[in-house]
Amino acid sequence: KNQVEQSPQSLIILEGKNCTLQCNYTVSPFSNLRWYKQDTGRGPVSLTIMTFSENTKSNGRYTATLDADTKQSSLHITASQLSDSASYICVVTFSNTGKLIFGQGTTLQVKP
Amino acid sequence: KAGVTQTPRYLIKTRGQQVTLSCSPISGHRSVSWYQQTPGQGLQFLFEYFSETQRNKGNFPGRFSGRQFSNSRSEMNVSTLELGDSALYLCASREGTGPRLNTEAFFGQGTRLTVV
Secondary structure, eight states: OOOOOEEEEEEETTTTEEEEEEEEEOSSSSEEEEEEEEEESSSOOOEEEEEHHHHHHEEOOOEEETTTTTEEEEEOOOOOGGGGGGEEEEEEEEEOOEEEEEEEOEEEEEEE | OOOOOOOOOOEOOOOOOOEEEEEEEEETOOOOEEEEETTTEEEEEEEEEEETEEEEEOOTTTEEEEOOOOOOOOEEEEOOOOGGGEEEEEEEEEEESTTTOOOOOOOOOOOOEEEE
16 A cells, blocks of 8 residues: 655754754655645645655755665754754656555744 | 735635625646645545636535636635635645646635634
8 A cells, every 4th residue: 555654743853953854655656755844834845856866956954865766865954944844745756657656744843 | 927816815605695705816837736624634535626627626525616717726615615615725826737747836825714
């Protein structure tokens, strides 16, 4: 079954600290993996997108990595800011149909 | 280029009523997908339309239906509303759809539906 699992479910860190969010998937075959940021009550906004042949992609303080062999991805946030408080969603595209498979998300809270 | 537009932003309905939500994709995008998001459940896929045809469908009851018009705008309808239908409904647009396609999905701000 094609699934995407994210951990931790929620995370609290202090402003200025780094953190890493995990995404494990069983989707096969897959064409790409994306990380989205969703502020409360708003639609998700894309942070990074990686194809199966890419290992890392950066967007400012956000760096995503992908290991297609172990089917794992991580999103690293550097020098966190209060505005990073949001849900982060990992999404994998199932190649056969183009369907997007969503993880449950990780809720990050950055405290001053 | 305008983003994905969903209307209305907020809606309150009574149990048993029906509701229609609208989504206008980014100009030139032909694929529109709908999702239901509730606390603790993440985004649940409802259906996807491409060129007025439903391409994929999630595991929702027949009370949930949709359609897409020739200008790619899409509507989602929920009949006989239940309390559990209260959620944020999101739509996403992509240029295309289908296998091995790397086009990015752009989301609207969502419609917050509350059923009382």
